[in-house]
Amino acid sequence: MDPFRLTSKKVLTLVMVIDKEQQKILLGYKKRGFGAHLWNGFGGKVEPGETPQQGALRELEEEAGITAKPEGFQKAGLLLFLFENDPVGLETHVYKAYSYQGQIRECDEMRPQWFNFADIPYDQMWEDDRIWLPILLKEQAPFFGRMYFKRRPLEESVPDQLTNLSTSTSTTSTAATTATTTITTASATPVVVETNSSTPIASLSKTMTATSFTPGQPKSGPFTMFEYHIEQNLLAPPKEIALDGTIASFEN
Numbered sequence: 001m002d003p004f005r006l007t008s009k010k011v012l013t014l015v016m017v018i019d020k021e022q023q024k025i026l027l028g029y030k031k032r033g034f035g036a037h038l039w040n041g042f043g044g045k046v047e048p049g050e051t052p053q054q055g056a057l058r059e060l061e062e063e064a065g066i067t068a069k070p071e072g073f074q075k076a077g078l079l080l081f082l083f084e085n086d087p088v089g090l091e092t093h094v095y096k097a098y099s100y101q102g103q104i105r106e107c108d109e110m111r112p113q114w115f116n117f118a119d120i121p122y123d124q125m126w127e128d129d130r131i132w133l134p135i136l137l138k139e140q141a142p143f144f145g146r147m148y149f150k151r152r153p154l155e156e157s158v159p160d161q162l163t164n165l166s167t168s169t170s171t172t173s174t175a176a177t178t179a180t181t182t183i184t185t186a187s188a189t190p191v192v193v194e195t196n197s198s199t200p201i202a203s204l205s206k207t208m209t210a211t212s213f214t215p216g217q218p219k220s221g222p223f224t225m226f227e228y229h230i231e232q233n234l235l236a237p238p239k240e241i242a243l244d245g246t247i248a249s250f251e252n
């Protein structure tokens with residue numbers, strides 16, 4: 001049976017606060033709970049009766065003390081996190097906030113800090129962030145991603161170097177004229193995904209398989225990402241993910 005088969009999903013949000021002028025991003029150090037000890041954007045579970053956007057704005061206020069201004073608040077993409085032998089996927093709505101009001105402050109869950117784009121601590125973030133965050137920072141059109149996580153063995157031996165990494169890339173674009181992809185996973189260097197297309201819809205699909213891990217890899221709790229799929233340059237942000245892992249609908 002498919003260990004990544006979903007029967008339900010939880011809806012979550014993630015807000016990346018960006019200072020375009022200074023080329024900085026506000027991240028929060030998560031002090032407790034899921035993803036503890038990693039830097040991440042601000043977000044959490046969408047509550048009953050809330051839209052994802054309302055949930056995102058609420059979580060940003062709770063976790064960073066600030067209110068995103070509507071004119072600078074945009075949906076950047078949609079991500080599905082799948083975990084081996086767990087039938088519940090995490091449908092995560094990702095937003096960009098380019099302006100805000102209020103005073104940034106720490107809370108019991110998150111410690112906010114600004115980072116230069118060049119100094120983003122990818123090695124202390126969820127592993128998937130290095131796939132999609134560069135796309136978001138380049139202000140490219142909306143993206144969609146599926147990230148597959150396996151439970152990390154408790155007593156895993158950690159080799160000095162990445163020894164067994166295989167990568168395969170396939171371009172599934174219907175209309176892309178050119179597409180270039182660089183995948184760098186053996187160091188803390190962010191994965192760079194570039195699609196150079198003259199047409200509005202391009203979909204770049206990649207599969208990565210890692211069978212050993214380096215000390216430099218992120219400390220994303222007991223999980224490690226072993227495969228992902230990303231589509232970018234979408235015409236509109238995806239709104240909902242079907243249980244088969246595909247985009248069910250787009251925002252208007």
Ligand SMILES: Nc1ncnc2c1[nH]c(=O)n2[C@H]1C[C@H](O)[C@@H](COP(=O)(O)OP(=O)(O)OP(=O)(O)O)O1
Pocket residue numbers: 012013014015033034035040041042043044045046081090092126127128129147
């Ligand atoms: N893999 C990955 N990459 C990037 N970001 C995330 C993940 N997995 C995730 O869950 N996340 C993000 C999505 C959310 O913003 C948070 C998790 O939210 P969580 O802390 O569980 O939700 P809250 O509602 O704040 O939790 P409680 O306060 O109820 O414990 O991480």
